[in-house]
Amino acid sequence: MTNVNEAVKSRYGYAMTVLRGLVKTDFKLRYQGSFLGVAWSVLRPLMVFAVMYVVFARFLKISDGTPTYPVVLLCGVVSWQFVTETVTMGLRSIVDRGDLLRKVHFPNVIVVVSASLGALISLAINFVVVLVFAFFSHVQFTWEVLWLPLNLIQLYVLALSIAMICATCYVYFRDIAHIWDVVQQILFYCMPIMYPLSYVLTHAGTYGELVARVEVLNPIAQCIQDIRHNFLAPATTPTVWNMFSNPWAKAFPIAVTLLLAWFGVWLFRRNSSKFAEVI
Template identity: 30%
Template sequence: MDVRDLWAYRDVGVILAERDLRVRYRQTLLGVLWVVIQPLVAMVVFTLVLGEGVGVPSEGVPYAAFVLCGLAIWMPFSSAVGRATSSLVDTPELVTKVYFPRLLAPLGAVGGVLADLVVALAIAQIVALIAGVPLQATAPLVVLVIPGFVVVALAFSLWLSALNVLYRDVAYALTFGLQLLFFASPVVYPLGVLDGTLETLAAINPVVGLIDVTRWALLGTTPDAWNLVVSGAMAVLLAAGGLVFFRRVERQFADRV
C-alpha cells in the first residue's frame, strides 16, 4: 500500500478530524461540556443501579472509579466507530469528485475522537482520586492506551466503513451491534465474573485489553495476562485484515457511494 501517498495527503486527514471535532459540538448548547457530562452521568446511573443495587464486583476498587475507566474507553470507541462507518457515505461530494487516499476518511473520524478520549481519561483519573484510589505509579502509562485505541477503533472502522459503501445495511446493524458489544465488553462488570470458557471467549473482543490496561494504569488492578494477549492479537489481526479489505474494495467507492 502506498504510505507515501497517505503522508502526502496527511493534511486532508487532519482537516477531516478537525472538522469532525468542530461539527460535533457546533450548534449544541453545552458544547464541549458534553465530553464531560456524558461519562459522568452514565457513571452515576451505573454505580447506583449495578454497583450499589445489584452489587456487581469491581476488582477491589470503588465501583464508580471502576465503571468510569470502562466508560472512558467505551464512549469514545463507539463514537469513533459510528463516525468512521459513515465517513465515506456521508461525503459523496468528496468521494465522487476529488481524489485523496480514501483511508483518510475513517482515519480522520477516529482521529477526531482522540480529544474526547484524552478528556475522558483525565476525568477517570480525577474521579478515581476522589473515590479514594491512591495515585498509581503506573498512571503515566495510560498514554499507551491512545495508540491502542487507534488500532482497536480501526479494527472495526476499516471493515465497517468499506462495507457500508457496498451495503447500506451496515448502518442499521451498527447501533444494534454496538449495543451487543457493550454488554460483551467488561465496561460495567469485570471479565472475571464469567466462568472459564466464557471468559476466554469474551477475551477475543479487542476492547477487553484496552479497558483492562486503562484500569491497570489508573486503578492498579491486575489484568489477566492471557486475556490481554488474546485481545491484543485479535485487534491487530482485525485491523490488518480490515486494511487489506479496505484497499481491495476502495477502487469501487467512487462508483458506489
C-alpha cells in the same frame, strides 16, 4: 536529513493538510447548534456512568468491593464509548463525504481516520476527567501506568480497524449500520464494563471462571481491562495476563488485533478506488 523531510512533505504534506482540516471540521460540526457544545463530550459518558453506578452498584450491589470501583467503572464507560463513537462515525464517513471524494483527490482512508481522531480527542478530554476522579478516589498509581500508552494504542488500532471494515461494507450494504447497532449492544453486555470481571468469577457458579476467561479473550475487553489494571487498580482488576498461564492464550487478543488491522487495511485498499463510483 533535509532531503528526507522534503520527500515526506511532498508525498504526505497535502494528505496531512486535508486530514487536519477534516478533523477540525468534524469536531466543530459535531456540536454545532448545541448550547453546551464540546462539554457534551464529557457530559455524555458521565451521564451513562451515573446511571450505571446508581443501578448496578447501588441497587443491584454489583461491585468489586473496593472504594475505587466508581472510577474503574467510569474508565470502562469512557473507553467503550470511544470504540462505539469511532466505529459509528467511521462507518458512515465514506458515504457522508461522497461529494468531497468525487471532487477532491486524496487518500480515502483519511476520511475514516479523521472520524477516529475526533473520537480520540473526546477520549483525551474524558481521561482528564477520569484522572480527576482518580485523585479524589485516592487511587494509588503504580509503575504499571507506564503501560497505559500501549493499551491506548491497541484500543485505537482495534477501533480504527473495525471502522475501516464497516465503512467499506457500508458503501455497498447500508444494512451494516443496523447490524452494528445490534452487535455493539451484544458486545456491551458480553464484556465486563458495567460489572467487574471479579463479579463473574464469584457469582457465575461452576462456569464462572470459564465465562470470565472467554470474556477477557475479546480484544476490546482485554484492552479495557488492561487500561483499568495499569491505570487505576492493578491489585483488583483481572486481566488476560494474570488469568492465563498459557502464553498462546495471552497472545490471542493481540493476534486478533493485528489480524483485524491487516484485514481492515487490505479490504479498504482493495475497494477504495471504487468508492466514488458506487456512492
